Amino acid sequence: MAEASYPDDLRYHPEHDWARIEGDTAVFGVTWFAQDALGEVVFFDPPGLGTEVAKDSTYAEVESVKAVSDVYAPLSGEITEVNEQAKDKPELINTDPYGEGWMVKVELSDPSEAAALLDAESYKKLLDS
Amino acid sequence: MEAGALKRTPLYDAHVEAGAKLVDFSGWEMPVEYAGIRSEHEEVRTGCGVFDVSHMGEVESEGPGAGELLQRLLTNDISELEVGAAIYSCVCREDAGVLDDVFTYRLADKHFLTVTNASNHDKVLAWFERHAGDFDARVSDHLESYAMLAVQGPKAREVVGSLAQGELPARHRIADMNLGTGDALVCGTGYTGEDGVEVLVPPDEAAALWEQLVLAGATPAGLGARDTLRMEVNYCLYGNELSEERTPIEAALDWALVDGSGFIGEERCAEQMREGTEELLAPFVIDGEGIARQGNPVKLGDEAVGEVTSGTLSPSLGKGIGMAYVRTDLAEPGTEVEIDVRGRRRAARIGKRPLYKPAG
Known part of the structure; x- marks a missing residue:
């Protein structure tokens, strides 16, 4: 997507990752800013199912022609689903970072961690600062 | 560095208008990509791309001893350089460490123009000035005198030719021409492996020339594509392959020096040519998954054999x-090594230059 956007229904991590929280589960991905900074994504390397991820730690790599970048977990939990389509078509991370370009689905180990994440307004302020 | 502190080329507004993503490159706010690195790369390989390379510096050397000065400062043989011709060289320290790699154009018998890398311009200018006193030559800084546009690709000559009166210079030749926007120095040089020209113009002419080139069919291309294009044909980039810690011999640039021409650093280069070097620069290919990056270790079993x-x-x-510096005995095409890409071993083999052969 060509224009920057930061949906209000997501929670954001300062390392440019988002979480869509539904009860005890959440979907993770990277923000418009992250994919724009990276350029065309050519490689997405997610962890295997069942992997434990820890909030603020890296869990995946995305790679563009010019650089490789770590993806940070906005929350802690266990990977229950990986976006296989984004592995085959990593450009989805550029074209639809909040939709078809999602990365993993996680069973949250401590949903209360979400209190530390930013809302869209705060994240946009962080980007402007 | 603060965005406000970055230098801008005369084409800055044109880049913004074309939707460029701008980055800090050696203190310059430069376009890294417009539509995307891959499509720009493809355009240069099959059509025509135009790059703003105005961040590159220019140093002119003039006077009765200018030829002798450059014979001393440049690794290639300047005494053989005809008026109207261009040549690639390294600039070396006494110990042959590379200060810069440059193109030099002979504008007139006693008048030369040397194009420097942005990051090295001040250093090279000071080096030239320091040695000019030993010869009857004047050295002057022309970084501000020129904007530089590289027009590259199999259709580049057709595009530039449509704006020109008369024939474009052949490869490694130069010509003063008018491309419809005023005076221009057109040079048959480039950094992509494709045919094409590089054009030096006064800064106030640059925006008009850029516009004319785009109207004539050139696609704006950024430094990202410039980097992938040069890597495919194994051209060195200063700061990556070249540094003061490396010699032209280690960088496999022996074709760009003439032993016996009297250049600074010659003795060390001659010694290395005689006795060999511990490491040599070599291109590599990873046939499977994985993209190696600068700084990744090259391995043979458990042994570190390069970077x-x-x-x-x-x-x-x-x-x-x-490209990687590897132990000299491994720098042969076909040699199998491994590259440690962020903790994962990727099978790689040493390739033959150029890794990609342009169709032209």
């Missing part, structure tokens, strides 16, 4: 490629 200087996904080959 990657540049790496990318090759848009033309669809594979991870790059």
Whole structure:
């Protein structure tokens, strides 16, 4: 997507990752800013199912022609689903970072961690600062 | 560095208008990409791309001893350089460490123009000035006198030719021409492996020339594509393959020096040519998954045998490629090594230059 956007229904991590929280589960991905900074994504390397991820730690790599970048977990939990389509078509991370370009689905180990994440307004302020 | 502190080329507004993503490159706010690195790369390989390379510096050397000065400062043989011709050289220290790699144009018998890398311009200018006193020559800084546009690709000559009166200069030749926007120095040089020209114009002419080139069919291309293009044909980038810690011999640039021409650093180069070097720069290809990057270790079993200087996904080959300094006995095409890419071993083999051969 060509224009920057930061949906209000997501929670954001300062390392440019988002979480869509539904009860005890959440979907993770990277923000418009992250994919724009990276350029065309050519490689997405997610962890295997069942992997434990820890909030603020890296869990995946995305790679563009010019650089490789770590993806940070906005929350802690266990990977229950990986976006296989984004592995085959990593450009989805550029074209639809909040939709078809999602990365993993996680069973949250401590949903209360979400209190530390930013809302869209705060994240946009962080980007402007 | 603060965005406000970055230098801008005369084409800054044109880049913003074309939707460029701008980055800090050696203190300059430069376009890294417009539509995307891969499509720009493809355009240069099959059509015509135009790059703003106005961040590059220019140093002119003039006077009765200018030829002798450059014979001393440049690794290539300047005494053989005809008026109207261009030549690639390194500039070396006494110990042959590379200060810069440059193109030099002979504008007149006693008048030369040397194009420097942005990051090295001040250093090279000071080096030239320091040695000019030993010869009857004047050295002057022309960084501000020129904007530089590189027009590259199999259709580049057709595009530039449509704006020109008369014939464009052949490869490694130069010509003063008018491309419809005023005076221009047109040079048959480039950094992509494709045919094309580089054009030096006064800064106030640059925006008009850029516009004319785009109207004539050139696609704006950024430094990102410039990097992937040069990697596919294994051209060195200062700061990656070249540094003061490396010599032209280690960088496999022996073709750009003439033993016996009297250049600074010659003795060390001659010694290395005689006795060999511990490491040599070599291109590599990763046939499977993985993209190596600068700094990744090269391994043979558990032994560290080198380090990657540049790496990318090759848009033309669809594979991870790059260059690395490796132990000299391993620098032969076909040699199998491994590259440690962020903790994962990737099988790589040393390739033959150029890794990609332009169709032209």
